[in-house]
Amino acid sequence: MPTLRQLEYLVAVADLRHFGRAAQVSNVSQPTLSQQLRALEERLGVVLVERRMSGAELTPVGREVADRARRVLV
Numbered sequence: 397m398p399t400l401r402q403l404e405y406l407v408a409v410a411d412l413r414h415f416g417r418a419a420q421v422s423n424v425s426q427p428t429l430s431q432q433l434r435a436l437e438e439r440l441g442v443v444l445v446e447r448r449m450s451g452a453e454l455t456p457v458g459r460e461v462a463d464r465a466r467r468v469l470v
Contacts, residue, residue: 397439398436398439398465399432400468400469401432402432402433402435403465403468403469404422404469405422405424405429405433405436406433406436406445406458406462407465407466407469408421408422408429409429409445409452410454410458410462413452413453414451414452415430415447415452433445440461442457442458442461443455443457443458444457444458444461444462445458
């Protein structure tokens with residue numbers, strides 16, 4: 397089961413489309429945020445975020461999970 401922290405990180409990346417900025421607003425290091433998102437992807441068995449040099453883009457499944465995560469976090 398995903399942790400609330402992992403869901404928070406996913407929503408931050410969804411909102412900011414950048415790992416570094418998402419880590420900054422989440423008050424963690426970028427490697428920590430990235431590792432937790434990879435762990436979430438492994439746990440769910442899907443790719444949630446396409447990692448690019450210019451930032452991050454959620455996959456269709458990633459957008460769906462992020463939308464659900466927002467509701468859980470509220």
